Amino acid sequence: MDSRRDRHENVSVERALRDYADRNPESRRRHLAARRVLPGGHTRTVLHHRPFPLTFVAAHGATLVDADGHEYVDVLGDYTAGLLGHGDGRVLAAVHEAMSTLSSVGGVHPHEVVLAELMCARFEIERVRFTNSGTEANLMAIATAQRATGRRTVLVFDGGYHGGVLSFAAGPSPSNVPHHFVVAPYNDLAATRASIAEHGDDLACVVVEPMLGSGGCIPATAEFLRGVFESTRKAGAVCIADEVMTSRHGRRGLADLLGVRPDLTTYGKYLGGGFSFGAFGGSADLMDQFDTARPSYLGHAGTFNNNVATMVAGQVVLGEAFTAGVAEAHTARGEEFRADVAAVLARHELPVSVSGLGSMMSLHARATAPVSAAEAAQRDPALQELMFLGLYERGIYTAPRGMMNLSLALTDDHLALSLDALDAILTDLSAVSRP
Numbered sequence: 001m002d003s004r005r006d007r008h009e010n011v012s013v014e015r016a017l018r019d020y021a022d023r024n025p026e027s028r029r030r031h032l033a034a035r036r037v038l039p040g041g042h043t044r045t046v047l048h049h050r051p052f053p054l055t056f057v058a059a060h061g062a063t064l065v066d067a068d069g070h071e072y073v074d075v076l077g078d079y080t081a082g083l084l085g086h087g088d089g090r091v092l093a094a095v096h097e098a099m100s101t102l103s104s105v106g107g108v109h110p111h112e113v114v115l116a117e118l119m120c121a122r123f124e125i126e127r128v129r130f131t132n133s134g135t136e137a138n139l140m141a142i143a144t145a146q147r148a149t150g151r152r153t154v155l156v157f158d159g160g161y162h163g164g165v166l167s168f169a170a171g172p173s174p175s176n177v178p179h180h181f182v183v184a185p186y187n188d189l190a191a192t193r194a195s196i197a198e199h200g201d202d203l204a205c206v207v208v209e210p211m212l213g214s215g216g217c218i219p220a221t222a223e224f225l226r227g228v229f230e231s232t233r234k235a236g237a238v239c240i241a242d243e244v245m246t247s248r249h250g251r252r253g254l255a256d257l258l259g260v261r262p263d264l265t266t267y268g269k270y271l272g273g274g275f276s277f278g279a280f281g282g283s284a285d286l287m288d289q290f291d292t293a294r295p296s297y298l299g300h301a302g303t304f305n306n307n308v309a310t311m312v313a314g315q316v317v318l319g320e321a322f323t324a325g326v327a328e329a330h331t332a333r334g335e336e337f338r339a340d341v342a343a344v345l346a347r348h349e350l351p352v353s354v355s356g357l358g359s360m361m362s363l364h365a366r367a368t369a370p371v372s373a374a375e376a377a378q379r380d381p382a383l384q385e386l387m388f389l390g391l392y393e394r395g396i397y398t399a400p401r402g403m404m405n406l407s408l409a410l411t412d413d414h415l416a417l418s419l420d421a422l423d424a425i426l427t428d429l430s431a432v433s434r435p
C-alpha cells in the first residue's frame with residue numbers, strides 16, 4: 001500500500017471511529033464507568049475493539065439491542081455459542097421447570113445422564129464427561145492423553161485456539177498453561193509429520209481444530225487431517241479433535257464430515273443452550289481412566305460440571321432444537337450464505353475474501369481466502385476495521401476480525417439485509433479507495 005493511500009485510509013478509519021462514538025454516547029458512558037472496576041471495561045478480551053464496545057441491554061431471536069436503543073442483526077452468534085438465537089422459549093421453560101425442583105444439588109441427578117446419552121448417541125462416542133468450558137474440556141483431554149501414554153509433549157497448530165490458556169495465535173500466549181507444546185503449521189502435512197517424527201518418543205497427543213475458528217475460519221483439508229491422525233497414531237500418541245466450535249457441522253461434527261475419527265473430542269459453546277458448557281469424550285479405553293471403580297483412577301473435579309441448568313438446556317439443544325437433521329440443513333444453509341457473500345465480494349474490486357465451512361465463516365481484507373494462520377495475518381487492517389465499523393453502522397453485528405456464525409434464529413430476510421449491508425459498505429469503500 002502506498003503512503004498516500006495509507007494516509008487516506010487512516011483518515012477514513014479515524015472518521016468511522018468518531019462517527020461510531022458520536023452514535024453511541026450511552027455505550028461510551030457505560031464503557032468508561034465499567035473501566036473503573038473491570039480492567040479495560042470488560043471481562044472477555046475478544047469483546048473489546050476500538051473505540052469501545054457497545055453495551056447490549058436486550059436481545060430476542062436474532063436481534064440485539066444496545067444501550068442507545070439501536071437494533072442489530074446478530075450475525076456473530078456469540079462466536080458460535082449462540083446457535084439457538086436469543087431467548088429460546090424451549091430452553092427457558094425446561095431450565096425453569098428443572099431448577100424449580102433441583103438446583104445446586106451437590107449430588108448426582110438424572111439430567112446429567114440424559115445429556116450424556118444424547119451426546120454419546122449423536123457424536124458416536126462411548127463415554128463423555130462434562131466441564132464448565134471448552135478450555136477445561138481441552139485441559140482435561142490433554143491430561144487424559146498424558147496419563148494414558150505416560151508422555152508429556154502436546155503438538156498443536158499455529159493459529160490454533162483451544163481456550164484462554166491454550167492459545168497459539170501469533171505465537172504462544174504468556175497466559176498459556178506450562179505444558180511442553182510443539183507448534184506445527186496448519187494444513188502443512190509434511191512439516192507436521194516432521195514434527196511428529198522429531199518428538200514422537202515423548203508425544204502424548206495432537207490437538208487440532210478441524211477448522212481454525214478464532215484463527216480465521218480456515219478448514220483443514222481432509223488429506224491433512226487424515227495424515228496427521230495417521231502419523232499421530234503411528235507414534236503411539238492420542239488424536240484429539242477440538243470441536244468446541246465445529247461440532248455444529250453436519251450430523252456428527254466436522255471431523256466426521258472430513259472422514260476422520262479422533263480418539264478424544266472436545267465440545268463446548270452452543271451445546272449448553274446459552275449456559276456455560278464444555279465436555280470431552282471418546283473411547284471407553286481412554287475415558288475409563290476416570291472410572292472411580294479403578295484403584296488408580298484419574299480424578300476430575302468441578303463444582304458446576306453437572307449443573308442442572310446446563311444439563312437440561314443441553315438436552316433441549318440436542319434432543320429438540322438441533323437434531324442431526326437440523327444440523328445438516330444448517331450446514332447446507334451456511335454453505336449457501338457463504339456463496340452469496342462471495343458473490344457480493346466479486347462485485348467489488350477491493351481485496352476482500354471469505355473463508356469458512358457451513359454456518360461459520362470469516363471476511364478477510366485480503367484478495368484470496370487464507371489457508372493458514374500466517375496467510376490470515378497478512379491482511380489490510382484498515383480495510384478490515386472499516387468493513388467491521390461499516391457493517392455495524394448499517395445494523396449488522398459481526399466480529400471485528402470478520403467472523404460470522406449463523407444462528408437458527410436468522411431468517412432469510414436477516415441474511416438478505418446482511419448481504420445488502422455488505423454490498424453497500426463495499427460500494428462506499430470502493431469509492432473512497434479510488435485515487
Ligand SMILES: Cc1ncc(COP(=O)(O)O)c(C=O)c1O
Nearest residue numbers: 133134135161162163213244245
Ligand atoms: C476451538 C475452541 N476451543 C476451545 C475454546 C474455549 O472454549 P471456552 O471459551 O468455552 O473456554 C474455544 C473458544 O472460543 C474455541 O474456539
